[in-house]
Amino acid sequence: MHNPYRVIIPAAGQGKRMGAGKNKLLLPLKGIPVLVHTLQVFENDPSCGGIYLAINPLDEAGLTDLMKEHRLTKVAGLIHGGKERQQSVYNAVKQLSGEGVVLVHDGARPFLDRDQIGALVAAAENGASAILAVPVKDTVKKARDGIVTETIERSSLWAVQTPQAFRLPLLREAHRRAEEDAFIGTDDASLVERLQADVTIVEGHYDNIKLTTPEDLYFAEAIIKKRKNQL
Ligand SMILES: Nc1ccn([C@@H]2O[C@H](COP(=O)(O)OP(=O)(O)OP(=O)(O)O)[C@@H](O)[C@H]2O)c(=O)n1
Numbered sequence: 670m671h672n673p674y675r676v677i678i679p680a681a682g683q684g685k686r687m688g689a690g691k692n693k694l695l696l697p698l699k700g701i702p703v704l705v706h707t708l709q710v711f712e713n714d715p716s717c718g719g720i721y722l723a724i725n726p727l728d729e730a731g732l733t734d735l736m737k738e739h740r741l742t743k744v745a746g747l748i749h750g751g752k753e754r755q756q757s758v759y760n761a762v763k764q765l766s767g768e769g770v771v772l773v774h775d776g777a778r779p780f781l782d783r784d785q786i787g788a789l790v791a792a793a794e795n796g797a798s799a800i801l802a803v804p805v806k807d808t809v810k811k812a813r814d815g816i817v818t819e820t821i822e823r824s825s826l827w828a829v830q831t832p833q834a835f836r837l838p839l840l841r842e843a844h845r846r847a848e849e850d851a852f853i854g855t856d857d858a859s860l861v862e863r864l865q866a867d868v869t870i871v872e873g874h875y876d877n878i879k880l881t882t883p884e885d886l887y888f889a890e891a892i893i894k895k896r897k898n899q900l
């Protein structure tokens with residue numbers, strides 16, 4: 670066990686890139702909705718003190734039934750999400766109080782290895798926010814009008830994942846300042862970086878994928894099959 674934390678799960682997106690015509694987090698993986706897989710990671714972690722779910726209000730009734738069906742007793746709040754992921758997270762942040770560590774983890778990342786949580790919480794408790802990331806495997810270039818303008822040196826590049834761990838007062842201030850400045854970041858760590866606060870990297874696993882496009886569902890099936898074989 671490690672020190673307690675709470676987790677915010679943004680789950681209010683539209684899944685446009687998935688093209689499923691519904692919330693991609695309700696799509697089944699081996700018969701269980703993606704979001705339930707994600708929530709079970711935290712439900713089964715004795716150090717998790719509460720799950721705060723940012724949802725689309727249209728999903729509320731169905732999600733309430735799912736929580737009961739899968740005995741997800743740690744879900745402490747269903748918060749209405751916003752137009753952007755950042756707003757969904759901030760709506761949840763506003764519901765929390767206290768000084769402890771809060772993780773933010775995408776509902777669309779069902780394959781988080783629970784053993785990775787402890788290092789994130791420990792780093793955040795010691796004052797530096799922490800994020801999971803993996804070394805980039807492809808060469809990354811910048812381009813304008815289809816013409817390459819720069820090749821970015823790969824050894825310093827990381828593909829960032831979630832969870833991202835923060836002390837709650839810092840996360841709240843980072844979101845407040847971003848809203849004040851009308852700044853929209855693609856992750857919560859970028860809002861903390863704007864405050865000149867350190868963000869440390871904890872190396873994660875490549876199978877902690879975010880289900881974003883239809884191809885990711887094939888990868889998801891393969892990951893589940895690999896894990897079944899490991900049992
Ligand atoms: N307004 C939003 C947008 C996204 N999310 C959540 O943030 C996570 C990561 O976002 P992403 O994978 O981009 O999901 P969508 O925004 O649904 O995808 P798309 O951009 O293809 O519509 C997902 O769990 C998603 O549900 C959210 O809570 N509120």
Ligand SMILES: C[C@](O)(CO)[C@H](O)COP(=O)(O)O
Nearest residue numbers: 754775829830831855856879
């Ligand atoms: C937070 C994140 O998962 C880190 O890689 C990613 O930035 C989310 O991006 P999305 O477009 O909101 O899925």
